[in-house]
Amino acid sequence: GAGVSQSPRYKVAKRGQDVALRCDPISGHVSLFWYQQALGQGPEFLTYFQNEAQLDKSGLPSDRFFAERPEGSVSTLKIQRTQQEDSAVYLCASSLEDRGLEAFFGQGTRLTVV
């Protein structure tokens, strides 16, 4: 596709439920990033992949958060046993090279935990 695609756009989960958020990067983009954005705040880094390798996961807030990119293209962010504080917009971005080219963002997935 022409841009970064994320699905679903909206997700409502009951507390304790597991969720999976999908990101389709721009074709050929090597680097893929996940960010979490709380209301009224700038995005916060979660994790970063170069191809299928997860090079930085320092931003994942707990071991309930897990991300994968097994074939170096599509990525999934999984949150286990969701809690209310996980409610946020989850943004995915991709870029052509690891070093410094523009990051292009998807529309995000708004997760609401009730």
Added chain:
Amino acid sequence: KQEVTQIPAALSVPEGENLVLNCSFTDSAIYNLQWFRQDPGKGLTSLLLIQSSQREQTSGRLNASLDKSSGRSTLYIAASQPGDSATYLCAVRGTDSWGKLQFGAGTQVVVTP
């Protein structure tokens, strides 16, 4: 630890006026700086990317400057239009953390007709 600050947090201007948005960062060891626009309920749209070796970038009515040594970037939007109403975010990529963009909280801009 890198900290990125955007001032003001909100700005309202009449149509036709020039916009000046400020971004400051505490660690000058950056690889690049990127300006984004975010409309309500939407993702981020990249506006301008400035490499650390550059002083400014221009695209149409947008101009962004970078003073790495003083830890500042400024986004200028000439002759503002109501369609420019959005939140503008700046983000820096540090030389020691290639994968991580550090964002400011954004400046919410309203351009009134």
